Amino acid sequence: MRDTARTSVEGHQARLLGQAKIRMLFVAAVFMVGYLAVSLRLVDLTLLRDTQETQTTQSAAADKDAPRKPARALRGTITDRNGELMATSLRMASVFADATVVSDAAKLAKQLAQILPEEKEKELFTKLNSKRKFIWIARNIPPRQMQAINMLGEPSLGFQDEARRIYPHGRLTSHILGYTDVDGIGIAGIERAYQKQLAEGEDDLRLSIDLRIQHLLHRELGAAMKTFSAKAAIGLVMDVRSGEIIAMVSLPDFDPYHPAQASDEQKFNRATLGVFEMGSTMKLFPVAAALDAGIASFATTYDAREPIRFGRHTINDYHAKRRVMTLPEVFIHSSNIGTARMAQSLGDGxxxxxxxxxxxxxxxxxxxxxxxxxLAPRPWREINTLTASYGHGIAVSPVHLARAAAALTNGGILIEPTMIYDETRSHEMKGARVIKTETSQRVRDLLELVVAGGTGGKAAAEGYGVGGKTGTADKTLGKGYSKNARLSSFLGVYPIEAPRYAVLAIIDEPQPTKETYGYATGGWTAAPVVGKVIEQMAPLYGIAPQSGPKRDIKAEMARYLKDSKEGKNIATAGTDR
Structure with missing residues (x-):
């Protein structure tokens, strides 16, 4: 009986213990569910709700005029030939507002004006009081301003990720790169030309430009503009074998970050868009044509004793020699009369x-x-042949001039100029032959003579063989020409014994100085720019200075020159028209 009673008690205790455990598990489960519910609520309040509210605010603020878009791929990067950065894009925020839910437009406008110094309080108030569901407040703002606006806690404001175009070199490359609008669309320059490729953001663009040479050219042209109180200046450096543009400068330039603030004069790319009557630099081409056609040689003479009268037109020389001149003399003395007669000998057309x-x-x-x-004469008459031979009556761009000069000095091949780098391009010249190889050599001899004993003496670069042609053209004024406004230029090529680069400098409306003895011609204003660029560029490109005896081109050409000293006197007189 005792054993039975004890067994009954133990069973009852076991049942009580089991019930207690079940109750404890139930209570624990209730606490766990409650804890989980609280945790989920906290997550909802701190994370999900914030995101939901932000999306709601942005969705409410965005209408059909500016739909909410996912962030686009960043616009492609642009570099120079050496991989140096020229243009890139950065993610930045833009702030917008839903003016229908702005409670105090005046107060908010004042707060935003303090954070956004570029925005005017009055204009901000007009936007915030417009009752429009979507209106931009500011585009591409820096993180500090974004944070400050966020701290206002204003539910009517929202942000959208956008990209801002960055130009590390600013004005230096403004006419090359151009610029984009606030929506990242290319408006000018390379940005516009390669809009599709850059917008896709998949491939970077590598230009033929060398920023080192761009700096050199920009600096020297800027200094010349200042020295001669000039209106503008233009410069180009071109590889005569590949057609690659190594540097391109058009002054005045502009700030690519604020193109709307630039004048049309500043945004005008004179190097490619401008066309000018180039003056005596154009004399290179009728000379080459006559030599190549076999109707002239260095021994051929031209009568420059009297002006040429053609109807109501009279063609004179700037400093007339009033004598019969050989072809090299016509070239180094820059005789309009002699060059016109040479052009006549080419026949009609x-x-x-x-x-x-x-x-x-x-x-x-x-x-x-x-x-x-x-700009060329239409129809082309005989008088046009005469005047176009010395660069009047026909207007071309600086790129035209550099390209043609490259063809006449690289062996006779006309290459297409390019702004895009291609490492395979320089290994072979591809283009149409325009003159014979031997004619190209004769042209180089004449160019070398101009620097050694003619009007281009100030383009000489110590240790390097330089050839070139000066030019000074009176600018057009109405139906005639101005006597006080001129375009002075120098077209140089080096090393002249085996040309690699053409360097062009043009100074627009330079004023004479004491140091130039009252002259503002190409030999005094533009030639020194070319010489300085060559002296600094050649070592950077591993072009060794000449060693051994220097070629005496004047001695070699002496039999074609009446007075070898005369050429040097011309450089002093500035007779390069």
Missing amino acids: GLRDFYKKLGFLERAPIELPERGTP
């Missing part, structure tokens, strides 16, 4: 056809959208 072959009668084939159309 001969010079026009040669100019067409060089591309002077159509827009230059370069990637930039800003390309000027040459």
Whole structure:
């Protein structure tokens, strides 16, 4: 009986213990569910709700005029030929407002004006009081301003990620790169020309530009503008074998971050869009045409004793020699009369056809959208042959001039100019032959003579063989020409014994100085720019200075020159028209 009673008690205790355990598990489960519920609520309040509210605010603020969009791929990067950054994009925030839920427009406008110094309080108030569901307040703001606006806790404001274009070198490359609008669309320059490729953001763009040479050219042209109180300046450096543009400068330039604040004059790319009557630098081309056609040699003479009278036109020389001159003398003395007679010898349409072959009668084939159309006589009459021979009556761009000069000095091949780098391009010249190889050598001899004993002496670079041609053209004024406004230029090539680069400098409306003895011609204003650029560029490009005896081109050409000293006197007199 005792055993039975004890067994009954133990069973009852076991049942009580089991019930207690079940109750404890139930209570624990209730606490766990409660804890989980609280945790989920906290997550909802701190994370999900914030995100939901932000999306709700942005969705409410965005209407059909500015739909909420996912962040686009960043616009492609642009570099120079050495991989140096020229243009890139950064993610930045833009702030917008739903003016229908702004409670105090005046107060909010004042707060935003303090955070956004570039925005005017009055204009902000007008936006915030417009009752429009979506209105931009500011685009591409820095993180500090975004944080300050966020701290206002204003439910009517929202942010959208956008990209801002960055130009590390600012004005230096403004005419090359151009710029984009606030929506990242290319408006000018390379940005516009390669809009599709850059917008996709998949491939970077590598230009032929060398920023080191761009700096050199920009600095020297800027200094010349200041020295001669000039209106503008233009410069180009081109690889005569590949057609690659190594540097391109057009002054005045502009700030690509604020293109709307720039004048039309500043945004005008004179190097490709501008067309000018180039003056005596154009004399290179009728000379080459005559030599190549076999109707002239260095021994051929031209009567420059009297002006040429053609109807109501009279063609004179700036400092007339009033004598019969050989072809090299016509070139180094820059005789208008002699050059016109040379052009006449090419026959009807001969010079026009040669100019067409060089591309002077159509827009230059370069990637930039800003390309000027040459101005040429139509119909082309005999008087036009005479005046176009010395650069009057026909207007071309600086790119036209550099490209044609490259063809005449690289062995005779006309290469298309390009702004895009291609490492394979420099290994072979691809283009149409415009003159014979031997004619190209004769042209180089004449260019070297101009620097050694003619009007281009100030382009000489110590240790390097330089050839070139000066030019000074009176600018057009109405139906005639101004006597007080001129375009002074120098077109240089180096090393002249085996040309690699053409360097062009143009000074627009330079004023004479005491140091130039009252002259403002190409030999005094533009030639020194070219010489300085070559002296600094050549070592950077591993072009060794000349060693051994220097070629005496004047001695070699002495039999064609009446007085070898005369050329040096011309450089002093500035007779490069």
